[in-house]
Amino acid sequence: MSQGLSEEGHATSIARDGRDGLFRATGEEWDLLIVDRMLPGIEGLHVVRTLRAGNIHTPVLFLTTMSGVGDRVAGLNAGGDDYLVKPFAFAELVARVNALGRRRFAAPAGTTLRVGDLEMDLLSRTVRRAGEIIPLQPREFRLLAYLMHHAGEVVTRTMLLENVWDFHFEPRTNIVETHISRLRSKLQKSGTTNPIQTVRGAGYLLHAIS
Amino acid sequence: MRFPRLLRTTSFRLTLLYAGLFGASVLILYSAMYWYGSGYVASQIDRTVDNEITELETNAKGRGLSGLRETVDAYARQAPGDVYYYLSDRNGRRLAGNVPALPRTLGITDWPSRHRGGPFPLARHSVRGHGVLVTDDAYLFVGLDSFELHEMQEMIGRAFLWGALATVLLALVGGTLMSLGLLTRVEAISQASREIMAGDLGRRIPVRGSHDEFDHLAESLNAMLVRIEGLMDELKQVTTDIAHDLRTPLTRLRQRLELVNRRPNSPEELKAALESSAGDVDAILETFAAILRIAQLEAHSSAMGFQPIDLSEALSEIFEIYQSVAEEEHHTLTAQLAPGLSILGDRELLLQLLSNLIENAIRHCPPSSNIRLSAFQSADGVQVLVADDGPGIPQEQREKVFQRFYRMERSRSTPGTGLGLSLVAAIAKLHRARIVLADNNPGLRVELVFPAP
Numbered sequence: 002m003s004q005g006l007s008e009e010g011h012a013t014s015i016a017r018d019g020r021d022g023l024f025r026a027t028g029e030e031w032d033l034l035i036v037d038r039m040l041p042g043i044e045g046l047h048v049v050r051t052l053r054a055g056n057i058h059t060p061v062l063f064l065t066t067m068s069g070v071g072d073r074v075a076g077l078n079a080g081g082d083d084y085l086v087k088p089f090a091f092a093e094l095v096a097r098v099n100a101l102g103r104r105r106f107a108a109p110a111g112t113t114l115r116v117g118d119l120e121m122d123l124l125s126r127t128v129r130r131a132g133e134i135i136p137l138q139p140r141e142f143r144l145l146a147y148l149m150h151h152a153g154e155v156v157t158r159t160m161l162l163e164n165v166w167d168f169h170f171e172p173r174t175n176i177v178e179t180h181i182s183r184l185r186s187k188l189q190k191s192g193t194t195n196p197i198q199t200v201r202g203a204g205y206l207l208h209a210i211s
Numbered sequence: 212m213r214f215p216r217l218l219r220t221t222s223f224r225l226t227l228l229y230a231g232l233f234g235a236s237v238l239i240l241y242s243a244m245y246w247y248g249s250g251y252v253a254s255q256i257d258r259t260v261d262n263e264i265t266e267l268e269t270n271a272k273g274r275g276l277s278g279l280r281e282t283v284d285a286y287a288r289q290a291p292g293d294v295y296y297y298l299s300d301r302n303g304r305r306l307a308g309n310v311p312a313l314p315r316t317l318g319i320t321d322w323p324s325r326h327r328g329g330p331f332p333l334a335r336h337s338v339r340g341h342g343v344l345v346t347d348d349a350y351l352f353v354g355l356d357s358f359e360l361h362e363m364q365e366m367i368g369r370a371f372l373w374g375a376l377a378t379v380l381l382a383l384v385g386g387t388l389m390s391l392g393l394l395t396r397v398e399a400i401s402q403a404s405r406e407i408m409a410g411d412l413g414r415r416i417p418v419r420g421s422h423d424e425f426d427h428l429a430e431s432l433n434a435m436l437v438r439i440e441g442l443m444d445e446l447k448q449v450t451t452d453i454a455h456d457l458r459t460p461l462t463r464l465r466q467r468l469e470l471v472n473r474r475p476n477s478p479e480e481l482k483a484a485l486e487s488s489a490g491d492v493d494a495i496l497e498t499f500a501a502i503l504r505i506a507q508l509e510a511h512s513s514a515m516g517f518q519p520i521d522l523s524e525a526l527s528e529i530f531e532i533y534q535s536v537a538e539e540e541h542h543t544l545t546a547q548l549a550p551g552l553s554i555l556g557d558r559e560l561l562l563q564l565l566s567n568l569i570e571n572a573i574r575h576c577p578p579s580s581n582i583r584l585s586a587f588q589s590a591d592g593v594q595v596l597v598a599d600d601g602p603g604i605p606q607e608q609r610e611k612v613f614q615r616f617y618r619m620e621r622s623r624s625t626p627g628t629g630l631g632l633s634l635v636a637a638i639a640k641l642h643r644a645r646i647v648l649a650d651n652n653p654g655l656r657v658e659l660v661f662p663a664p
Binding site: 088090138139140166167168169170171172173174175176179180183202 | 486493496497528531532533535536539540559562563566570573574631
């Protein structure tokens with residue numbers, strides 16, 4: 002994992018157990034912590050709870066083995082920011098690491114999102130492309146909002162399912178694909194270019210610059 | 212080995228405790244008898260002695276000290292041998308009586324027997340008597356041999372000895388029998404437990420039918436064993452399922468890899484082979500996750516963490532999500548949802564259940580089918596229906612489709628794990644919901660009834 006993340010351009014460091022991890026997470030500055038739920042020494046959940054109690058708000062991505070709903074909720078309640086179930090595709094990990102790492106530096110959320118010629122007003126819930134209003138269904142609006150929040154990053158199908166649909170399981174129909182393709186065609190109605198790119202084997206990408 | 216074991220049993224210890232307690236109460240009882248009996252006999256003696264003194268004084272009335280002396284002499288001569296008289300003048304000189312000498316002790320006195328150096332030469336027991344001052348400051352003593360008192364005390368002592376012995380013996384014998392009886396029943400339970408541990412999971416603890424505490428214990432333990440056996444069977448089923456359903460895709464994956472390995476490939480071919488292998492692994496992992504998830508849901512017996520859920524809202528969300536998906540497959544998805552339906556449950560699991568049912572309809576119906584989602588309050592509780600006009604499920608297969616990995620003949624060619632409806636059944640069971648597959652004439656109608664919260 003460390004090697005893969007390094008190849009993606011991240012600098013990584015490994016703590017061998019919970020105690021070491023807690024110690025280093027407190028003593029040094031990090032952009033993101035990846036914490037396994039099952040750690041020798043101090044349990045992962047406990048590590049994060051201790052960090053949060055100590056007012057350290059470094060984003061945390063929990064890793065866990067295949068398990069139920071309760072685990073995920075417990076992880077998020079303890080102060081985790083995201084949750085990934087093993088085994089996972091590496092692309093999934095990279096996408097989540099990028100999303101969490103960037104969250105730190107993201108500008109405080111205003112009422113308007115702007116990506117290229119796309120403009121979204123979160124209060125009136127309207128979307129304009131090159132000044133022209135594009136009517137969207139509520140779900141399509143949520144989908145586009147999520148993509149715009151993560152403009153320039155690859156977001157995976159699972160991330161979309163979790164954040165846009167609130168589905169924490171794998172549906173067997175093409176929910177995401179269907180909605181993406183509808184959104185795409187609405188955004189392209191006026192003969193403009195397609196802003197949502199499909200990244201093969203990884204997910205979708207909304208271009209920051211069009 | 213039997214005897215030490217008996218000594219260590221709780222009931223035997225209790226027996227010993229009771230034997231001790233009984234012994235102590237017998238001791239207290241006899242002590243009280245001894246105390247009051249002695250007091251009574253002593254007071255009888257005192258009364259006799261006082262009567263005697265009064266009689267002497269009455270007989271000698273008006274005749275002065277010499278008259279009293281004569282009277283005492285006459286009485287002493289006639290004395291039956293256990294009555295003692297003594298009269299002395301103011302200087303302590305003996306005047307009359309059947310006692311050689313006696314100090315002037317006033318009031319009631321117990322003189323020891325002659326063996327203990329008492330002043331009465333014939334007294335075999337202690338002598339209890341009353342010393343008084345009479346005419347001319349003379350001293351008169353009348354005493355009685357207290358053999359009655361001694362006899363009574365001895366008798367009580369003997370009675371105590373036998374009584375206590377019998378009580379303790381009875382307590383010990385009874386307690387031993389009782390503990391042996393209890394031990395037999397405890398032994399039966401541990402024997403059964405050992406056999407179960409040795410692998411005979413079908414074994415049960417014998418119930419005697421006497422409806423006592425041991426029967427209650429045996430019944431509770433048996434109920435627990437039934438649950439454990441059920442869970443073990445589930446586990447065995449899961450293991451078998453995994454072995455059964457994962458062997459095929461794993462074999463296929465292995466063959467593909469062998470094939471790629473055997474002949475030289477272009478980079479493109481290698482990449483394609485790797486990608487399809489990764490796809491195979493994903494499918495295996497998906498099956499694996501689904502099995503574990505079902506097992507986990509089935510192991511949950513309680514509705515922990517359930518909260519009131521706005522089912523109408525969840526249903527309309529599901530409807531909104533799947534409407535476009537259905538359209539894409541050229542189906543028509545319609546909904547008729549009563550507002551404000553509320554149940555106790557887990558929202559995430561319910562979403563999964565509902566989406567599974569809708570997806571089943573979308574996937575198994577031929578194009579341009581009608582799928583209808585409806586929900587309303589009925590007398591039984593909240594009812595949710597997912598109905599389609601597709602091929603339906605024949606009557607005889609409607610129970611089987613809930614089994615793990617069961618796939619109908621016509622759907623074997625389509626992708627799927629054969630676990631979707633098992634998962635639906637597990638989630639429904641967790642919500643205590645009844646699920647029925649019915650004929651929609653034509654098509655399938657899935658009826659879910661959630662009990663009123």
